Amino acid sequence: MGADVADDGFDFTPGAQIPLIGSAGQTAATHALASAAYRDSPAEDILxxxxxxxxxxxxxxxxxxxEPNLGEAFSRAVQTRMLGDERGALIQSFGIxxxxxxxxxxxASRIRKERDAKLTAITAICGLLFLPGVLLWMAVFQLRRTLAGAQNKNAGLLGALVLIGIGGLALIFLIRLPFTGFLGYYLRGMIIAPVIGWFLAKRICEATAKDLRDRWDGLLSGGGVGAKIPEAVPGNPGETAAEQLRQGLSKLSAEQQSNVVFYAGPKGILGMGTRWGSWQLxxxxxxxxxxxxxxxxxxWDVIRAIHDRLKLLQRGPLHSGGFPTPSVRHWIVAPVGENAGxxxxxxGQDVDAFQIRAHEIQRICNEQxxxxxxxxxxxxxxxxWDGQLVxxxxxxxxxxHETLRVEVTGHALGPVHSLFTSKPEAKTKTVSKTIRFWETRSIALPLVETREVVRLMVRAPLTWYPPLLEFLGGKLVLPEPFGLRHAWAExxxxxxxxxxxxxxxxxxxxRVAHAAAMRVLEENGVDTERFGNRSTAVSGAVQDAAPKKADIYDA
Structure with a gap:
């Protein structure tokens, strides 16, 4: 429904770009969350x-x-949740x-798929032709990974000793092989080919890791790293996958502009943060x-007057900077359960592209x-704060009956968690100097360790069918109801x-809301003396410098 409306006017000419919807300059929070797609830390870090x-x-x-790392798990989870065919409703992500x-x-997924295609070719040549050797080496690394991951430190040392021991036995096997002819050469290749494949794969993995880390660092440094996804721009009407992806992105943008939000009890309005203050006249x-x-x-007459006055908030009697131009909108707030999943x-007919029509907004304002x-x-x-504070x-x-109430509530959504703003750190190791052994120095380590190369190689042939890969290695399950911004806000x-x-x-x-409301009351013959006295009292209360948990009642 929403996607059809959002699709109108899309440019299919060569070089067409994906339409971006958002406010200029609000990039810090956006890039911080986007950097998660390029990270190589453990997936558990997102917890x-x-x-x-x-x-x-x-x-x-x-x-x-x-098992996937953070970038792999995050990219897959976000794509599935926000672009999937059967995805549920999303919470708007304000500020990003x-x-x-x-x-x-x-x-990021595209970069990894290009790497995995090369690794798959290496696996086919050095792996499938010498499958027994590959299975043997995989068993060794799985055993070492299991032992090293145990809480007992001795088990990790045991894993390293097992790897060294099996490597020594493989060397002896190559030298003292009791077979000759083709079988002898094949058995030797069975031991050597996986090692050669690992060497080639390591160079590919190292280059890709550097590319991903450069993009991670570029996003957080304000370098304006762009996302290259040519597969999202269909070149002709027959490209079904590209067209579906384009429609999914259009639907996402349309839902982001929805004027319906959800109130979830103590959680406040989802996407806007908890209610920290409430003042009533x-x-x-x-x-x-x-x-x-x-x-x-x-x-509606009072609301319309308040709306017009709020549009002028950035104006003031003094040239002191003051408010930036605010976004003033009519919202429909739908109640949901505190623990709604x-x-x-x-x-219906009152909804157009995820937005409630103007006449229905006015009816709800007056009647509900x-x-x-x-x-x-x-x-x-x-x-x-560049999108970090909403x-x-x-x-x-x-x-x-005979009582008019003007209620003003404050909601605040804080910055994204510091996990997303951390830049990549070079992998180093502190060692003692050769001659001055009492002094230490730092040496640079490869970005990709041996066990990481093995992990990527065994995952590569399965990346074309993610469900099987998730079954074997696990996945990230996002919190529901899901929205990118409020899920990880501090x-x-x-x-x-x-x-x-x-x-x-x-x-x-x-004060603007009170002034506009009382002006409407005066124009319609209402005695505003009590309203004025009450407004003065509320204006004093709003200056209390302590935010409260206004959605949690002590009852």
């Missing part, structure tokens, strides 16, 4: 980035020799461009002049203020300036 509300899971496979992250996951609607009735108005977006159903909020959002102030207006309150920005934004937004 360190989980917050208290959203937990990832690294499922183990049958053999540790086939999720399509860019997915593109880098695709680009509620007073009775009484006529300004005794004996006269007030003019009829609706909640999935969400579903509204469908009590009881079950979705609610309307007017949101003003600031994306700061501040959202949500405003709702309700009229029940709290902003540990950063002094981010916390200050969150609390400073609340007061101007609150």
């Amino acid at each position: 360190k980035a989980d917050n208290e509300w959203h937990k990832s899971e690294v499922k183990k496979g049958k053999f540790s020799l086939f 461009e999720p399509q860019v992250v997915v593109e880098h996951a695709l680009a 509620a007073e009775e609607l009484t006529p300004k002049e005794p004996g006269k009735e007030i003019n009829q108005f609706r909640s 999935a969400v579903s977006r509204p469908e 203020q009590f009881g079950s159903g979705n609610r309307h909020y007017l949101g003003v959002q600031f994306t700061l 501040l959202t102030m949500m405003i709702t207006v309700t009229v029940l 709290k902003p309150w540990r950063h002094r300036f981010m916390a200050d920005d969150a609390m400073r934004a609340a007061t101007p937004v609150l």
Whole structure:
């Protein structure tokens, strides 16, 4: 449904590029998350980035020799979850461009597939022709990996001794081979060919690892590393796979622009962060002049006035910098359970490309203020710190009997976890100097160790069928309901300036909302004296410098 609308106007001419949707300059958080696709650390490292509300899971496979690293697991999980044919609804990723992250996951997978194609050719020549030898060496490395991975350090030493011992026996076997003729040559090749294949594979793996690390470092250094995925741009209508990938990316961009968000109890609004503050202005609607009735108005009239005033927030009486231009939007908030494992977006004639139509937004604002159903909020959002901090102030207006209530709530989404902002470190080892043995020096180590070459070689022939590879080696399971930004966000309150920005934004937004609401009340013959007194009291309360857990009630 959404993909069809999003596809309109796509340029199929040569050189067509994938459309990017997002705000300029918001690249730090985007690139930090995208860098995960190029990383070579253990997959379990991503568990360190989980917050208290959203937990990832690294499922183990049958053999540790086939297990993926972080970049492989992340790229596969993100592609499957965000572009899969049967994927569920996604949570919007405010402050980043999720399509860019997915593109880098695709680009990283493409680089690995090119490497794996070369490794597969080497495996076919040096492996299949000498399969008994390959199986023998694989068994040795699996045994060593199992022993080295044990908690007992002696077991790791035992694994190294086993490898050295079997290598010595192989050397003796080559010299004192009791066979001659073709069988003798084949048996010798069975021992030597896998070693030659390993040497060639090591050079290929080393070059690819350097390329991936350069891209990882480039993203975090602000070098503007682009994601090359030519397979996402169909050259002709017959390229089904490319067309499906293009539609998947278009659907992702359309869903990112949806005006429906989900409230999950103590977790707050998914994608916007928890609610840290709530301020309410509620007073009775009484006529300004005794004996006269007030003019009829609706909640939408008040909201529209607040909307117009919020658009001018960046203007002020002094030339002091102040607010950047905010994003002011009407939101429909749908309630879901605190422990909901999935969400579903509204469908029907009132929905167009994942967005609720304007007339339905107005109806919800005026009519759905009590009881079950979705609610309307007017949101003003600031994306700061190069995308690392997202501040959202949500405003709702309700009229029940003779009481009008203007409620303003503050939501803050902090920076992505520091795991994603760490740059690649050179692999080094500290050793003693040859002559001055009491002094030490650092020596550079290869990017790819022997056991890593073996792991990549045994995985290479299976990368063309990921489900089997996941069964053998394991996979990353993303937290649900999933959204790239909120899944690995830290709290902003540990950063002094981010916390200050969150609390400073609340007061101007609150006063603008109150001023606009009271102007509408005055124009419709409402006595605003009590509203004014109450507004003054609330304006004093909003200056409290302590954020609260407003979604957790002590009851």
